Amino acid sequence: MTAHLITGASSGIGAAVVGRLAGRGDELWLLARDAGRARELEARFPGTRTLVGDLATPEKLSWSLSHQTLPDRLDSLLHIAGVVDLGDIGELTPKAWNAQLAANLVAPAELTRLLLPQLRLARGHVVFVNSGAGLRANAQWGAYAASKHGLKALADALRLEERAHGVRVTSVYPGRTATPMQAKVHRQEGKEYEPAQWMAPESVATTVLTALDLPRDAEITDLSVRPGP
Template sequence: MATHLLTGAGSGIGAAVARRLHERGDDLILFARDAGRAKEFARAFPGARTLVGDLATPDRLSWALGQQHLPDRLDSLLHIAGVVELGEVGELTPKTWHNQLAVNLISPAELTRLLLPQLRVSHGQIVFVNSGAGLRAHARWSAYAASKHGLKALADAVRDEERPNGVRVTSVYPGRTASPMQAKVHQQEGKEYDASRWIDPESVATTVVAALDLPRDAQIDDVTVRPGR
């Protein structure tokens, strides 16, 4: 039985991935921002374990995990959580920049640092669920895209560094995906949200699980998923 640690299991792609892995009997450790969220995860995914830590405060993650029981080994670390706040560069405040960089980039880097020993034991895999914005930035997407461009750089560097330790690293770049985050984006854009126009989170989950299940003689470094409509 494989053991996976996920962020972002509360909705969208993260919830879809968690359901897939839970349904097939894998061992899940779900990262929750607070005790209330951890209880929700425990109800939604019976048998899953939880870890509590706030991705918005990456400087405190080491302390938070130090107070909790960590597994001896991990087969995968799945970075799926993310936040987005649109705005033109001339309007964005440092607080907006800091929040997106903290959740989307610095916390994934810190969790990776803290959990690499367990991943090395199992020759495991790290999956960064990035975004199309991690490959190209558009107007009003500067802060979010910067965080996701940084996430690509993080994944590329970790891939090279950990190859000798047998750790695989995959980046997934979904296009617009039907999720609460996408509904928020449409609200910020002043557009009507029609979930049927965008990728089903289950389709992205299929991609993530396929990368995890790929035999050890190969690896997927980067994969882009785009709406088919």
């Protein structure tokens, strides 16, 4: 059975991906920030397994996972979780910078490092759900864009390093998507949020599954998806 480990499964794009993969009977491991969230995920997605690890503190992930039973092999590791906090460079504090860099960049790097043995064994696939901000930075998006530009660099380096092990690496760059994060962004921008204006999480989930399901003789390296006209 194909096995996947997914971050950000509780809402938005992550929840849409979990629903699609669960619907076809794949084995799912969901990362939760604490035991309470793990129980919520298990109740929401029956048949899934959970691991507890807080992406806000990547330096503790190794200790957390060492005290849990991990999958023997992984066909994919899907990095979908992320945090955002807008602000002008002249106003963002080190706390705001560090929080976004930790969750959006350092934690994916550390989680990938810890799970590379399982990914290599399966000749698996690492998918980074990045952002349009990973390709360009706009005003007030400096810290978030920096973390996502770094995530692109992480993916590009990992792809070259793990090619000999048969591990594929894909970056997906969604435009604005109707998720709880988007609602928060609109509040910070002082704008009214209308979900119908933006892509559905299920549309981005389709791009993720397209990359996963591509035959082994090919690899999608970078894929941008934007709201339609």
